[in-house]
Amino acid sequence: xxLLSLSVCVSSESRGQFTVTQSAAVSSAVGQTVTIICRxxxxxxYLHWYQxxxxxxxxxxxxxxxxxxxxTPGRFSGSGAKSDFSLTISGVQVEDSAVxxxxxxxxxxxxxxxxxxxxxxxxxRLEFGSKRPTxxxxxxxxxxxxxxxxxxxxxxxxxFPSVINQKSVGSGSGNVRG
Numbered sequence: 001x002x003l004l005s006l007s008v009c010v011s012s013e014s015r016g017q018f019t020v021t022q023s024a025a026v027s028s029a030v031g032q033t034v035t036i037i038c039r040x041x042x043x044x045x046y047l048h049w050y051q052x053x054x055x056x057x058x059x060x061x062x063x064x065x066x067x068x069x070x071x072t073p074g075r076f077s078g079s080g081a082k083s084d085f086s087l088t089i090s091g092v093q094v095e096d097s098a099v100x101x102x103x104x105x106x107x108x109x110x111x112x113x114x115x116x117x118x119x120x121x122x123x124x125r126l127e128f129g130s131k132r133p134t135x136x137x138x139x140x141x142x143x144x145x146x147x148x149x150x151x152x153x154x155x156x157x158x159x160f161p162s163v164i165n166q167k168s169v170g171s172g173s174g175n176v177r178g
Contacts, residue, residue: 020104022121028092036124038085038102046105049087053098099123
């Protein structure tokens with residue numbers, strides 16, 4: 001009789017032998033299509049996707065890269081190969097607001113044991129629309145005012161999406177930076 005040893009290691013993001021990377025957040029509007037990207041450091045045996053709504057446990061959405069769990073709506077789809085994977089939601093609904101986690105599954109077989117590595121990404125939050133940032137206008141320095149100059153600085157904080165277009169106006173001419 002031969003004994004088989006099985007070890008299972010569960011890790012998050014970059015712990016252990018394998019790493020799984022996701023962006024922190026994506027923004028969408030109702031009805032749009034959104035894609036969440038997941039990258040792994042090594043080719044996994046399988047990749048699964050989970051959804052976690054606030055205050056609720058993880059819910060399996062997609063397993064084996066592209067197979068929908070029985071209660072997953074058809075607007076969700078998974079794809080990918082090697083180390084690049086994606087979760088796509090076509091026709092996003094308000095109830096899709098959640099954090100989405102990808103999880104890689106690596107199995108290492110040897111003559112005497114099987115080692116399973118389950119590694120989760122850090123999660124990608126799906127947010128809706130845009131959130132206006134808090135704006136703070138910073139005054140010019142005393143030194144600048146003494147020289148007859150004045151530069152105002154505008155600080156934008158906690159806006160979404162994080163890409164903001166700004167317009168700088170000086171000496172009667174405008175410059176646009178994004």
